[in-house]
Amino acid sequence: MATDAYVLDPAKRSRLLTALYIAQEQEGYLTPEALKRVAERLDVPEAEVYSTASFYTLFRTEPVGQYVIQVCTGLSCYLVGGAERLVDYLEQKLGVKPGETTPDGLFTLQTVQCLASCGTAPAMRVNDELYENLTAEKVDVLIDQLKVRAERWAALNRS
Amino acid sequence: MGSFEPILTRNVGVPNSEHIAVYLKRGGYTALRKALKMPPDELTAIVKDSGLRGRGGAGFPAGLKWGFMPKEPVTKYVCVNTDEGEPGTFKDRLLVEHDPHSIVEGVIIASYAVGAHRAFVYIRGEFFLGVKRWIKAIEEAYAHGFLGKDILDSGFDLDLSVHRGAGAYICGEETALINSLEGKRGEPRMKPPYPAQIGLWNEPTLVHNVETLANVPHIVNNGADWYRSIGTERSTGPKLFCVSGHVRRPGNYEVPLGTPLRTIIEEHAGGMRGDRPLKAVIPGGASTPMLTPEHLDIPMDFESLVEVGSMLGTGAVVVIEEGTCMVEVARRLMDFFAHESCGQCTPCRMGTRRLKEVLTRIVKGKGKPDDLDLLETISAGIFGHTLCPMGDAAVNPVLSSLKHFRDEYEHHIQYKRCKEA
Ligand SMILES: Cc1cc2nc3c(=O)[nH]c(=O)nc-3n(C[C@H](O)[C@H](O)[C@H](O)COP(=O)(O)O)c2cc1C
Ligand code: SF4
Ligand code: FES
DSSP: OOOHHHHHOHHHHTTHHHHHHHHHHHHSSOOHHHHHHHHHHHTOOHHHHHHHHHHSTTOOSSOOOSEEEEEEOSHHHHHTTOHHHHHHHHHHHHTOOTTOBOTTSOEEEEEESOOSOGGGOSOEEETTEEEOSOOHHHHHHHHHHHHHHHHHHHHHHHO | OOSOOOSTTTTTTSTTTTSHHHHHHTTTTHHHHHHHTSOHHHHHHHHHHHTOBOSSSSOOBHHHHHHHSOSSSOOOEEEEEEOOOSTTOOHHHHHHHHOHHHHHHHHHHHHHHHTOSEEEEEEOTTOHHHHHHHHHHHHHHHHTTSSBSSGGGSSOOBEEEEEEOOSOGGGGSHHHHHHHHTTSOOOOOOSSSOTTTSOGGGSOEEEEEHHHHHHHHHHHHHOHHHHHTSBOSSSBSEEEEEEEESBSSOEEEEEETTOBHHIIIIIISOSBSSSSOEEEEESSSTTSOOBOGGGTTOBOSHHHHHHTTOOOTTOEEEEEETTOOHHHHHHHHHHHHHHHOOSSSHHHHHHHHHHHHHHHHHHTTOOOTTHHHHHHHHHHHHTTOSSSTHHHHHHHHHHHHHHHHHHHHHHHHHHSSOTTO
16 A cells, blocks of 8 residues: 555655645745655655645645734634634735635735634734734734835845 | 642743753753663653653553563654644643753653654644744754763664644644654554554654653652652642633643642632633543533542543643533534544544534524434444544534533524523
């Protein structure tokens, strides 16, 4: 049942998740070309690379915005009145529903399960950064900061 | 209470506690020096004697598990489970971010005891700061000669590296974790064989939770008798309880096992956040059946919770006040299980989805008269019919909320709205 590659070089196959992370960094998501490259480099059949990538929610095979906002909708965040309000608030503020990306390509809104920040609920992640004890005011400040940061990057890239 | 000095969290709050210099200054790595001078079997005997039980949810005796590893000098592995994803749980993240060296020290001692020369940290993909703290701590440990070849001139070699998961709760289950480490889909394997027999790359593998390993240096330093003096007879040692929900001071509280639930909620977490009285408590994370105020005086240890029909689980105490819709609580937990089912077994994959559908319908006031029977029938179809314990875990929120709050469910169905609204 095991693929040849696995039998021949288990260590190589075990680098698959790491390779997928690196591949994803280039375009922000796993392009078909990237998946193919990973498959070739690690000697793992392409179908299996795809099947493995699709198992993990942090791997994406569709483009996403520059900032991926993941709001926790877990029980503890819900109990302190955060989860719903936070999702609603961001939906209104950004004009997108969970799973969607803003037309300017800046923000993708997602809902996720428990982020292990239940003691500092409500919580969310933006790309790899964790934000806790959130309020509408904190979200406003954060979104503004991210917009400014994105503009500066764009300006730098133009110059 | 009062007299108990934190053990596992003793360094939390100390400035720069994650740095090796601070850890060393506070007595770090003395247990490792001591351990490397002892015969490995003696270490296993001490851990067995201490009564230490796994803190990852199942409470299996750690020393016994070490003893299951073959004695022969074959290739063996040790894995540190940092996948913490059970809703309500946030203790391992605290230890990794604030005291990573206590876990590094624990894993080196455990590896030496079972004769493993290669160890892996498997960390949840979302824990970005945790990944950084782990990597830094391991680099520091190598630089100080605590990892690598001939550790502290003992002749013992050990390599430790960090592997990042990518967003799948089920990878916290030890055999799923092993598959994920191998670069595969994180689907649980059939047990037996247990990892101690056939684990990572089919070699004997010891998997431990972060908090379990953090106990090890203290046991080595202070002895089994000292450890057994903390907690109860069969649930020994300190435990981190993660308190969240409707309390005044949510957070991690370290107390001896056997501390009454009331003490944890009222004294440590400051009691209820407002005027509303307590309605329900989930004592050990999403997978554990909920309790009601009549259980407040129960000692928080492995045995006492089983006696009242629940489990200690991860020690994640979710406190719920009056006025909360318990059907919505159950629906939210089911949303989690339905989302995280790995899909290998039909009862778990389909059953959790069906339960979520029915619960959603009831919450929305569209429940049908026989929906409660349906919930029970679907649950019975899942319970005991799945490959890994997640199937059983998934039905706990439904069955326990039905048991304690059946009237709420009935009200929802009959009046098409929430009794608590
Ligand atoms: C669905 C499921 C999820 C689990 N998630 C975790 C986890 O995130 N962290 C953990 O340490 N153990 C988790 N476990 C328990 C592990 O399978 C295993 O028992 C544990 O890592 C052993 O370590 P311990 O003996 O130190 O507790 C999970 C078990 C199941 C069934
Ligand atoms: S019980 Fe659920 S999570 Fe566990 S193996 Fe089966 S489908 Fe996967
Ligand atoms: S429920 Fe939101 S972080 Fe745990």
